[in-house]
Amino acid sequence: MGLFERVFHGSDEMIAKAQQELDSVIADLGESAAMSMPDTGYSLACINAYLGIKVETLGDVRRALDGVKGMMLREPRTHSIFQSGVGTAIAAEIIEACKYARTSAPYEGTKYHGHFSDSEVRTLGVPLVTGEIPGFVVMIGSAPSDEEAVETVKGYQSKGIFVFLLGGIIDQLERAGVTMNYGVRIVPVGPEIWGVGHIISLVVRAAMIFGAVEPGDCDSFHKYTFERINAFVNAYKPVADIVVACGAGAIKLGFPVITNDTDDMWAIPKSLIINENTKDWIDTSLEARGIKLKITNIDIPVAFSNAFEGEIIRRGDMQVEIDGSRVDCFELVRTADAAAVEDHKIEMIGPDLDDIPVGSRISASYTVEVAGRNMQTDFESVIERKIHQFLNCIEGVMHTGQRDMIRVRISKADYEAGFRLRHLGEVLYAKIKSEFEAVVDKCQVRIVVDADMNKELREKANVIFNARDARLKSLTDESVPVFYSCIMCQSFSPSHVCVVTPERLGLCGAVSWLDAKATYELDPNGPCRVVTKERCLDEVTGRFEDVDEAVFQLSHGALEHVTLYSLLTDPMTSCGCFECICGVEPASGGVVITTREHAGMTPAGMTFSEMASFTGGGVQTPGYMGHGKHYIASHKFLRAEGGIGRIVWMPKALKDQVRTKLDATAKDLYGVDDFTDMIADETVCTDDLEALMTFLAEKGHPVLEMTNIAELM
Numbered sequence: 001m002g003l004f005e006r007v008f009h010g011s012d013e014m015i016a017k018a019q020q021e022l023d024s025v026i027a028d029l030g031e032s033a034a035m036s037m038p039d040t041g042y043s044l045a046c047i048n049a050y051l052g053i054k055v056e057t058l059g060d061v062r063r064a065l066d067g068v069k070g071m072m073l074r075e076p077r078t079h080s081i082f083q084s085g086v087g088t089a090i091a092a093e094i095i096e097a098c099k100y101a102r103t104s105a106p107y108e109g110t111k112y113h114g115h116f117s118d119s120e121v122r123t124l125g126v127p128l129v130t131g132e133i134p135g136f137v138v139m140i141g142s143a144p145s146d147e148e149a150v151e152t153v154k155g156y157q158s159k160g161i162f163v164f165l166l167g168g169i170i171d172q173l174e175r176a177g178v179t180m181n182y183g184v185r186i187v188p189v190g191p192e193i194w195g196v197g198h199i200i201s202l203v204v205r206a207a208m209i210f211g212a213v214e215p216g217d218c219d220s221f222h223k224y225t226f227e228r229i230n231a232f233v234n235a236y237k238p239v240a241d242i243v244v245a246c247g248a249g250a251i252k253l254g255f256p257v258i259t260n261d262t263d264d265m266w267a268i269p270k271s272l273i274i275n276e277n278t279k280d281w282i283d284t285s286l287e288a289r290g291i292k293l294k295i296t297n298i299d300i301p302v303a304f305s306n307a308f309e310g311e312i313i314r315r316g317d318m319q320v321e322i323d324g325s326r327v328d329c330f331e332l333v334r335t336a337d338a339a340a341v342e343d344h345k346i347e348m349i350g351p352d353l354d355d356i357p358v359g360s361r362i363s364a365s366y367t368v369e370v371a372g373r374n375m376q377t378d379f380e381s382v383i384e385r386k387i388h389q390f391l392n393c394i395e396g397v398m399h400t401g402q403r404d405m406i407r408v409r410i411s412k413a414d415y416e417a418g419f420r421l422r423h424l425g426e427v428l429y430a431k432i433k434s435e436f437e438a439v440v441d442k443c444q445v446r447i448v449v450d451a452d453m454n455k456e457l458r459e460k461a462n463v464i465f466n467a468r469d470a471r472l473k474s475l476t477d478e479s480v481p482v483f484y485s486c487i488m489c490q491s492f493s494p495s496h497v498c499v500v501t502p503e504r505l506g507l508c509g510a511v512s513w514l515d516a517k518a519t520y521e522l523d524p525n526g527p528c529r530v531v532t533k534e535r536c537l538d539e540v541t542g543r544f545e546d547v548d549e550a551v552f553q554l555s556h557g558a559l560e561h562v563t564l565y566s567l568l569t570d571p572m573t574s575c576g577c578f579e580c581i582c583g584v585e586p587a588s589g590g591v592v593i594t595t596r597e598h599a600g601m602t603p604a605g606m607t608f609s610e611m612a613s614f615t616g617g618g619v620q621t622p623g624y625m626g627h628g629k630h631y632i633a634s635h636k637f638l639r640a641e642g643g644i645g646r647i648v649w650m651p652k653a654l655k656d657q658v659r660t661k662l663d664a665t666a667k668d669l670y671g672v673d674d675f676t677d678m679i680a681d682e683t684v685c686t687d688d689l690e691a692l693m694t695f696l697a698e699k700g701h702p703v704l705e706m707t708n709i710a711e712l713m
């Protein structure tokens, strides 16, 4: 059979299976049964993206499947096989959706992941733009041996490549004891090939969320995935026709397929690559997709990769724990005179792991001293905040907290591999020197494992932390000479621009004004630029002529006006990776805020995913706005609409996270005590507006004294 026939045959197989599953579920539940994948605002995303249909019932799915059949051309032309490939992906989504029609969590209790929530898609935003995730691989079938499966998957993981698995390779990794979950970026999607529907669903949602690609605009989807999503496929032999048909869909998206199957297979340059030496697949795949990796050599005996950031080290697996909650510990970055810093000096004071009993919780501190002509003390906290990420990238090390509230677990496996405390210093040295090379000329690290010394050193460190906090508090939008723009997310949201000010951090929550300043100083032509603030047109809404000019230029003309402090008038755009979203709630005249982590309903009658589908992709949507968690307690939050007194509902976990600062701001603005307790949460109501209004009235919430926000629109 020729390649064309194989694609057509494979896609017929997938469509027949979809028809069979759909008929069966409709026979059981009826055509009018509600249908949507869970935790998404895009229903069945492949159908939504390719056919422009937002499925609501099983009957809609039937109509979509009929539409797919109509797409299936059978001419021996490239266009026909690509159409078949796309139709195969949609049919795969339908087969999986039928499982979700019967039960909301069909993979619960299994090793498989299944559907990806919108919130999981959104977490990819920042690591994709920063290059922490340089690409994605979809691995299908079984590797020649369990050992090779482990070697290849770990090889991808150590390079930061996000790994999706389908079929036999999942069992191979399970047998070898490899940890698989979303956090470590090795995801066992499903046992059968139709699990690919979940992966394509994730990809097209990324295009809609980050790229504002409109449902039904197939050309724009393919342009987006080809240009912005570095994905590729590894398909182990034997490759069945149904897999070949999926491969045609992948190639249409711009994702090359690498296989070792030579039977009835025809190589297509840059798209379908036959390489029988599966041990070479990592290099072959990266080259085929044009992925270039930034390598930092770090002299440690275990792997180092962003993929290990989500790794959990359980108590029973830990060799030792640096435990700031019980004993004196801290991490600190300080600027020093060049003469006082010996580059690459790693000093250990006290015992290393060989002399510490296994399972101990120890007092330890690490102080990094940096020197450089362009170094500024303001950058100390910026560098210090990166320590969390740097240490978490070490395989077998888990870091949480910051300053004098840190907890670092080092695994027994690392100890056995030769990892010692001094290697923490090696990692800090290598990463700080490479990531901050424009400001750090010399760097040395001192690690102290001595409870008495650390008690004294911690007191001194706290004096420094307190002084930094005072400096940060003094930074207001009025007190600084300039703001900064950030366009890092333009690699996925081509017209999105964040304007970062001291009182309004980037909506991803990861870029403060100091971060943006440091990023600019590190690379003046990089993603952060100076935005002057000399021509203020309206202080209340935060409208500046020079900000408008910068945004117009940086959004390539897509955006003419933006205000810094308004939700209703020219609000700042959102790219897709926002931590929170706020939106108007007309009954109370206030706003609700919800977060990526909160999957439940809000009084706006929408979940996070549904609210988020109103904005994103660099589009301005008055009344809805993505923002960072720490912006909520800002004096500038919704200043044009009355400030934080507009907030009527937030998830409880978010309230607890921002409570201290939010209460302080409310006291400043309105003279109100314990304001956070006046805000409803899911324990008070979800979408019951009567319960919300009763609660607000009982609490004497300030919003009740304000003009209804709906009247300001």
Ligand code: SF4
Pocket: 126, 129, 486, 487, 488, 489, 490, 496, 497, 498, 500, 505, 506, 507, 508, 509, 510, 511, 575, 577
């Ligand atoms: S500050 Fe804005 S543009 Fe920059 S990384 Fe964060 S969300 Fe993206």
